[in-house]
Each structure stands twice: as structure tokens, then as C-alpha cells.
Amino acid sequence: MEQLQLTEDMTLDRKVEVLSQLLHPHIVLLLGASPGNGYLVYVYMENGSLEDHIFQGKNRPLPWFVRFRILFEVAWALAFLHNSKPEPIVHRDLKPGNILLDKNYVSKIGDVGLAKIMSDIVPESITEYRNSILAGTFAYMDPKYLRTGTLRPKSDLYAFGIITLQLLASCHPNGLVLKFEKDIEIL
Secondary structure, three states: OEEOOOOOOOOHHHHHHHHHOOOOOOEOOEEEEEOOOOEEEEOOOOOOEHHHHHOOOOOOOOOHHHHHHHHHHHHHHHHHHHOOOOOOEEOOOOOHHHEEEOOOOOEEEOOHHHOEEOOOOOOOOOOEEOOOOOOOOHHHOOHHHHHHOEEOHHHHHHHHHHHHHHHHHOOOOOOHHHHHHHHHHHO
16 A cells, blocks of 8 residues: 655546556556545565665575566556656656565566656656646655656656666665766766
């Protein structure tokens, strides 16, 4: 169960309407909602989150073919969100804790409570800017979004890149980009 956090541009009814239409094999299925307290109910995911499996303390490390399959599945789900009609959807808080694994380790993006529906009025060449509170998890936030408040589908791709590096290195995201930059310089 997830407690829904509404963005400034969307009512609870509109959010539930959008989430209930997100039918994709790699997005967690919304089963119901409790409008009184803002709770959302999703399908149960037996193997927890990707975060539980990245760090080898809790579970056995994931085999490489499973890691690559998860990346493919998440990319597919992001493409679906970003190409949604009539408006693209930006997740805003993509991180290993929000990538859930079913009993067969098939991944599904969850926690779309912070998702933002982008206006289709804004042309592709122009980004959307809003004076609002930044939402998401710091280590996975697009630096441009942090600096300017400009939110775009590419913001999710930055988080996806950090997750990819985490799956390769099996470590926390803090300082991960700098570590890889230094390692590449050595080569």
C-alpha cells in the first residue's frame, strides 16, 4: 500500500484515473484506492524491491542476466510512461526501492505517487518549468531539475542511469558518478 502524494497540478480523482489506466507488464497494477486517506493498493510483489537485491547483505546477488533483463524491463516501462497519450508521464522518483520484483524476478515500476503528467501543450523543444517543491530522492535527481526545477522525461533517464551504475557496481548511489568518471579516466 502506498500513500498518495499529490502534485500541485492534480486532484486525487484525476491521479487515480490516470494510474488506473497504466496497464503495462512492467508497471505495478493498481488494484484500488481509498480517497478518504489517500491510500493506493497495488498487486503484491513477492521478491520485494530491487534495492533489497542490489546490496548483497539481505539476499544473494542477482545473476547478470537478471540484472540486464531488469534494466530492459524498466526502460520499456519508462518508454511507455514517457510516450503516454494524451500527455507524457514523468515518474519523478525512480530508484531501486521503487522497482519491485515478482516471484519470478520480473520487475515492475511502483510508487508512481509523485508522478507528474506533463502538459501536451508544451512543445517537445521546450521544457516545462514550475515554481514548486522539488520531489524525488536526491541521489537519483537530474542535476538540471535540481538547479532549475525544470522537469522533463529526461529527468527519469538520469535516475535510470544511476540505477544502471548501481546494478553494475552493487553499491550505494552517493558518489557513484564520480567513481565511474575517475575509473574511466584511468582507462
